Amino acid sequence: xxxxxxxxxxFQVARPTLWAVYTQPEHLSKWFAPQGFTMPAYDMEFRVGGxxxxxxxxxxxxxxxxxxxxxxxxxxxxxxxxQGFSDAQGGLxxxxxxxxxxxxxxxxxxxxxxxxxxxxxHLEWLPFEATxxxxxTFDAGHESMAQGWGGTFKQLESYLATLA
Numbered sequence: 001x002x003x004x005x006x007x008x009x010x011f012q013v014a015r016p017t018l019w020a021v022y023t024q025p026e027h028l029s030k031w032f033a034p035q036g037f038t039m040p041a042y043d044m045e046f047r048v049g050g051x052x053x054x055x056x057x058x059x060x061x062x063x064x065x066x067x068x069x070x071x072x073x074x075x076x077x078x079x080x081x082x083q084g085f086s087d088a089q090g091g092l093x094x095x096x097x098x099x100x101x102x103x104x105x106x107x108x109x110x111x112x113x114x115x116x117x118x119x120x121x122h123l124e125w126l127p128f129e130a131t132x133x134x135x136x137t138f139d140a141g142h143e144s145m146a147q148g149w150g151g152t153f154k155q156l157e158s159y160l161a162t163l164a
Contacts, residue, residue, distance in 0.1 A: 002135045005125040005142050009153045013160050015111050015119040019076035021160065022109065022121070025052065031159040033057075035151040041088075048073055052081075053090050064096055071106070080108045082128055101141075102127035102134040123149070 011018055021027040023046060029039040033056040040063075042054040052068040065086045072080035084104040085093050095101035106128040112120045125145070127138045 002127050002130070003139050003142070005138075005145055006123065007146060007149050008120055008122045009149075010114055010118055010120045011157065011160060012118050013163075014117055015113050016076050017160070017163070018111050018119045018121060021156065021163075022111070023073075023075075023079060025054070027159070028052075028054070031155040032152065033155075034148060035155065046070065046073070051090065053086065053088075055088070065093070067092070072108075076111060078108065078110050080106070082106050098137060098141075100133050100137040102130040102138055104128040104130075105138070121153075 025042045025044040033039050037056045040057050044052040050070050055063045057063045067086040068081040068083045082104050107125045110122045114120050127135050
């Protein structure tokens with residue numbers, strides 16, 4: 001059994017705004033990629049059973065693809081997805097830098113109102129249908145994931161500032 005990866009962050013925007021930038025591809029494309037990456041291509045069918053297929057491109061032009069499969073949508077407070085790396089057509093693939101990373105993970109994001117125009121994003125992330133080796137890789141990666149999400153949240157804060 002894996003240890004869930006949990007992370008929370010408060011943003012100075014109302015929950016409906018945070019929901020929009022977390023669930024609409026035209027917003028996600030502006031901030032949701034590792035620092036130094038862009039999102040030059042994406043396609044989303046935002047419904048339970050739908051998917052979000054997206055490319056993340058490094059400065060040198062190298063691309064990685066990712067896919068979300070929507071399990072649960074309870075706007076504007078909860079989003080549950082299965083996610084993984086993919087090819088450009090949406091076929092699952094291994095993490096390009098970690099061959100023992102889980103092929104798929106499950107993430108639940110909950111947004112809560114924190115008063116006076118602020119809201120918090122709470123993320124819980126687990127391996128999904130993973131082998132013991134994949135679970136161990138995931139569990140060992142919590143510190144790195146926290147650092148990565150920290151940078152992603154900085155990008156989100158910068159993007160939210162452009163919307164004000």
